[in-house]
Each structure stands twice: as structure tokens, then as C-alpha cells.
Amino acid sequence: AQSVTQLGSHVSVSEGALVLLRCNYSSSVPPYLFWYVQYPNQGLQLLLKYTSAATLVKGINGFEAEFKKSETSFHLTKPSAHMSDAAEYFCAVSSETGGFKTIFGAGTRLFVKA
Amino acid sequence: GAVVSQHPSWVICKSGTSVKIECRSLDFQATTMFWYRQFPKQSLMLMATSNEGSKATYEQGVEKDKFLINHASLTLSTLTVTSAHPEDSSFYICSARRGGLETQYFGPGTRLLVL
Numbered sequence: 001a002q003s004v005t006q007l008g009s010h011v012s013v014s015e016g017a018l019v020l021l022r023c024n025y026s027s028s029v030p031p032y033l034f035w036y037v038q039y040p041n042q043g044l045q046l047l048l049k050y051t052s053a054a055t056l057v058k059g060i061n062g063f064e065a066e067f068k069k070s071e072t073s074f075h076l077t078k079p080s081a082h083m084s085d086a087a088e089y090f091c092a093v094s095s096e097t098g099g100f101k102t103i104f105g106a107g108t109r110l111f112v113k114a
Numbered sequence: 115g116a117v118v119s120q121h122p123s124w125v126i127c128k129s130g131t132s133v134k135i136e137c138r139s140l141d142f143q144a145t146t147m148f149w150y151r152q153f154p155k156q157s158l159m160l161m162a163t164s165n166e167g168s169k170a171t172y173e174q175g176v177e178k179d180k181f182l183i184n185h186a187s188l189t190l191s192t193l194t195v196t197s198a199h200p201e202d203s204s205f206y207i208c209s210a211r212r213g214g215l216e217t218q219y220f221g222p223g224t225r226l227l228v229l
Contacts, residue, residue, distance in 0.1 A: 032216045042223065043223045045220075049216070090158070094216060101160060
């Protein structure tokens, strides 16, 4: 079985500060890992994904994440937060053996203070 | 590319009626489509997986007679909420996956309100 744990349901940062959203996964097979962003009343937008290639993955809007197998982590970072980054962020895991069913974490709401 | 649409974007219906939600992959053939529901301020919960031309596979606890899923073509899947009740009010999101690839593309969601 696969699962994802996002540490912190809410994260608040100041504009220009580092953004760090934590995600730990559990998977008995090599995982695919994703970060999605959701703005209010909208669907999900893919920020980035890890598919067993480079462990440091760069995504859209200046976000990146690093896959660390030893720590079973896939934390999302951005060097400098913008007000427009305020949204809900979901970490997710899937696998080929799991039929590519995507299991989502509980989500982390990011607040950006001016 | 890889655009997924949903229709309608929102719907209000009376308790006891049935509601159909369409999910379309606009520029690719989706061998697999997934249906999720999301309650306010919560995460997405997978309801079912549908493969074109075969019966949907439902997650534990999801009533297949309540949530009818049809995946009649490689670009269209439908979710019908039968005899809807207020507790079915939710945000329903579909996603579509190309064959052989791991990435799912999500639709914009359908907000259902049952009065």
C-alpha cells in the first residue's frame, strides 16, 4: 500500500521568504511522486513530478523538490515566496504496479504575508 | 496539450434526482480515467478507476450503484450520482491518463450541491 504524509496543515511565510512544504511517502515499490497546487474552487495543477530520473526536480513557478529515498521524503521548496503562491498544495504518490492510482496527502495550505 | 474538461462546472439539484458529470480528454486518448471527490478543506479521495470499455473499479466504501461510471470511449467518462442526497454535495474532480505514462491530467472539477 502507498501513502503520503504532509507535515503541517498550514504554513505561513512572509513574502520573499523561503517556502518549505514537507512530504513523506510510504511505498513498497518505486514510486512516482507529484506536487500539485489548487487555487480556491479550481482543479489541480501539476507543479512537478519525480519519475525515477533526476532526484532534484524543477517545476513551474520556481518550485523544486528533492527525492530522498533514505528519508522517504519529497519536500517542496521555493527560494522566495510570492503573494500569488498562496494556495493549497498536495503531495501525491502513485506507481505502475498500483495501476497509477494516485494517493493524495491531506494538503498544506500556504499563506503568504505581505 | 493534455487538457481535460468537465461539464458542468457546477450543478444544483433537488434531493432524489440524478446528476451526470462528464469528463473529457480534449487532445489525447485517455486509457484510464479516475474520479475523485473532495469535501471542503479536505484532500482528494479516489472514488473509482475506469478503463475504456471495461467496468470501473471502485475504492472501498464507494457505492457503485450510487455512483455510476461509464467510460464509453477513449476521450469520455461520465459519473452519474443517482438519487442524490445532501450528503453527496461535494467537489468532484476527474483525471485522465495516457496509456503508458504516469502523469494524470486533472479536470477543473464539478461542484455539486444537493438541496
